[in-house]
Amino acid sequence: MSIQILIWHMRTYRAKRVDMMRIQREVLQNGKPYPFSFVITQEALDDSRQELSGVISEAGLLAEGQIKMQSQTHVEVCFHLSGEMRYPCARCLKPTAYACDFDYRETLDVPAETEEISILPAIEECLFVNEPFRVLCRPDCKGLCPRCGADLNDGPCPCPEPEPETDPRMAALKALL
Numbered sequence: 001m002s003i004q005i006l007i008w009h010m011r012t013y014r015a016k017r018v019d020m021m022r023i024q025r026e027v028l029q030n031g032k033p034y035p036f037s038f039v040i041t042q043e044a045l046d047d048s049r050q051e052l053s054g055v056i057s058e059a060g061l062l063a064e065g066q067i068k069m070q071s072q073t074h075v076e077v078c079f080h081l082s083g084e085m086r087y088p089c090a091r092c093l094k095p096t097a098y099a100c101d102f103d104y105r106e107t108l109d110v111p112a113e114t115e116e117i118s119i120l121p122a123i124e125e126c127l128f129v130n131e132p133f134r135v136l137c138r139p140d141c142k143g144l145c146p147r148c149g150a151d152l153n154d155g156p157c158p159c160p161e162p163e164p165e166t167d168p169r170m171a172a173l174k175a176l177l
């Protein structure tokens with residue numbers, strides 16, 4: 001397979017996956033829930049309106065759910081999001097895997113002239129409200145040196161030990177020894 005064909009294949013594949021996040025209004029007109037299932041990759045979130053601190057891992061997140069017309073201007077979307085995100089470790093900033101297992105339900109406003117309904121805003125909102133407060137790469141992560149920025153998990157940095165606070169009582173005790 002030539003490289004051009006390979007690139008073309010990759011492009012079509014990508015486009016297809018993104019398109020699955022868009023649902024034509026006409027398929028919802030009968031009022032029945034319309035099921036969907038697709039994999040969402042980080043690329044889709046690149047223009048996200050939410051300030052997400054994490055990124056989707058290479059395998060993507062699986063969104064499985066359904067969308068249903070509530071009125072001419074509202075649709076209800078509910079789904080389960082599963083897979084892996086990466087968040088910076090709260091102490092050393094190393095990208096750290098975080099398992100996602102979120103249920104989400106939201107009513108979206110869809111102006112009557114909207115032909116195509118995107119599920120993406122609901123996915124972004126789901127990730128936003130479920131952002132973990134704090135992720136650690138390991139429970140005993142030593143973090144970064146506040147002076148030189150070295151990762152203290154790799155060993156001690158060359159910075160001098162901070163001066164121990166001089167306690168006059170300790171000094172008196174030492175004098176006795």
Ligand SMILES: [Zn+2]
Nearest residue numbers: 089092137141
């Ligand atoms: Zn860490």
Ligand SMILES: [Zn+2]
Nearest residue numbers: 145148157159
């Ligand atoms: Zn240091």
